[in-house]
Amino acid sequence: MTLYxxxxxxxxxxxEALKENGVELTTRSDGESTVTLxxxxxxxxxxxxxxxxxRYRSFLYTDPLEPYLGSIDITGLFDKDK
Structure with a gap:
């Protein structure tokens, strides 16, 4: 599926597309809203x-990811044996 x-x-x-194809990355609070990425x-x-x-907001570029950078665990991406 494309963004468009x-x-x-x-x-x-x-x-439904999010349930079937989406991978939940993280959640944050934005004032009175809960925002799930x-x-x-x-x-x-x-x-x-x-x-x-x-409300939904979709994007291709990584700039809007900045509010999430501190909460996304990437340690599993690195091979500890190397």
Whole structure:
């Protein structure tokens, strides 16, 4: 799935695509919202959840990942025997 295909989906279809294809990376708090970061193929999706409201933000570039950098554990990516 591409970013453009994801953005063309309805909100319920986007939710289903995240369940089926998304990898949850981390969650953070943004004021009164909880923001969950997912990766699908080569792009990212943030899900902003606030009470009964839910909003999606998708992007290709890594600049919006900055708020998450301190909370993503990458230690499993390195081979300890090398």
């Amino acid at each position: 295909e994801f953005n063309a989906l309805s909100e319920s279809e986007q939710t 997912y990766q699908i193929d080569s792009f990212y999706v943030e899900v902003y959840a606030h009470k009964l409201d839910r």
